[in-house]
Amino acid sequence: MISQHLREQQIREEAADWAVRLSQGDPDPATAEALARWCQADPRHPEALAFAQATWDALGQLADEPAASDPPRRRGPRQTARPTTRSRRRWRWASGVAALLLVTVLGVDVGRPLLLPLLADHASGTGEVRRVTLPDGSEVELDSRSAIDVLYSDGERRVRLLAGEACFSVAPMGGDERRPFVVESAGGTTRALGTRFLVGERGHGAWVGVLEHSVAVNLEGVPGERVLSEGQSARYDRTQGIQPLLGLDLQRASSWRRGVLVFDRVPLAEVAEQLNRYRTRRLVITDARLARREVSGVFRLDILDEALDTLTHELHAQRLDVPGATFLY
Known part of the structure; x- marks a missing residue:
């Protein structure tokens, strides 16, 4: 039986392949029918395809960006780039390879943060x-x-x-x-x-x-x-x-708008998941019993490290800081 990880990677590979094929122009009826079957086969397929196409489009638009010495220009409506010259075709092919690597090798969870500056306004x-x-x-x-x-x-x-x-x-x-x-x-x-x-x-x-x-x-x-x-x-x-x-x-769910995170009897595992959105150093709970401990409190987003010190003390936990991660146990 195929593992969940391998299945997710297979979906990303198939989505990247469809993105490249669709970038060449309108599909013929047989291709359109095959695409429809693929999208209906798994609820994850359309989302993976949308991300792969956005990756392709964003990378393709880099060819149109001005050089650093060029005067700035207003950004017009976003359109799908179309290969009109040999150099553009080479660029689109290179973009396709890059998109395929980012989506299949890095995966959506890793590739998306790297690409957000390209995809987002x-x-x-x-x-x-x-x-x-x-x-x-x-x-x-x-x-x-x-x-x-x-x-x-x-x-x-x-x-x-x-x-x-x-x-x-x-x-x-x-x-x-x-x-x-x-x-x-x-x-x-x-x-x-x-x-x-x-x-x-x-x-x-x-x-x-x-x-x-x-x-x-x-x-x-x-x-x-x-x-x-x-x-x-x-x-x-x-x-x-x-x-x-x-x-x-x-x-409480929107407390980040006020610069704080509010928790009321929330398991530490869920607290860590929330804190990891705001910290470059990932918080990892290695003890299952500790992960189930409930936490209540108000954490200021601008001093999360101090809040983590207090949390560690209150829970009588041990803490280990290493490059890129903080372990509580």
Whole structure:
């Protein structure tokens, strides 16, 4: 039986191959049918293909970037690069090889952070909470290691969440602004019916929480939509559909916006997972009993190392710091 790791690698290889094939132009009917079968065969296939295509496009666009000595230019609407010359074809081939290596050898989890500066219009670094103002006046707060792509058009204001978590404060429709505001993530969309909401990655899916007014959540391939009101939240993915998140405290879940992380009787393993989003040195819990210990507290993002000192003392744990990691046991 094929291992989970080998299966994930096989999916990435197949996705990279499809991305290269599709970059050559519109597929013939047989190829389109084969692609449809492949996408339907596993819920992970469409996500892997989308990432491989984004990688291909981003690397291809590097050929169009000005040299360091060139005067800056405004960035126009993003378009898929097309090979028009022999040098461009060579570049696209090199890009395809690079994309294949990054997606199959490094994998999505490692390759994506390296490529986010290429794929994203706006991205935040490790430990950084960043505020972005969009062209229509809407504001986005990016959590640590988060990224978005802004895809505004005449028909809608679309933002694609590429990684992490973000809070959207939407400029309402009215006057000259008639376009709906839509956030795309993990095969689903969240359409603003009000002003402020959260969208974040969760495994192979995403979660949505409404801080003010309401939103409409749609999942590709699932009929209908789920309307969430203020204080409500839901998660979605291609296997479970759209499911409510009961008992989630949105103020606590979005505490990173205030520069803190708040935990109330949360297992240390989950605390470590959250802290690792904000630290360059990974926190590893090596003792299973310690990992199950519950933690309550408020940790300031700007002094997480001090908070970790306090946590180690309160839990009577041992700590070992090595390059790139901190071990608690």
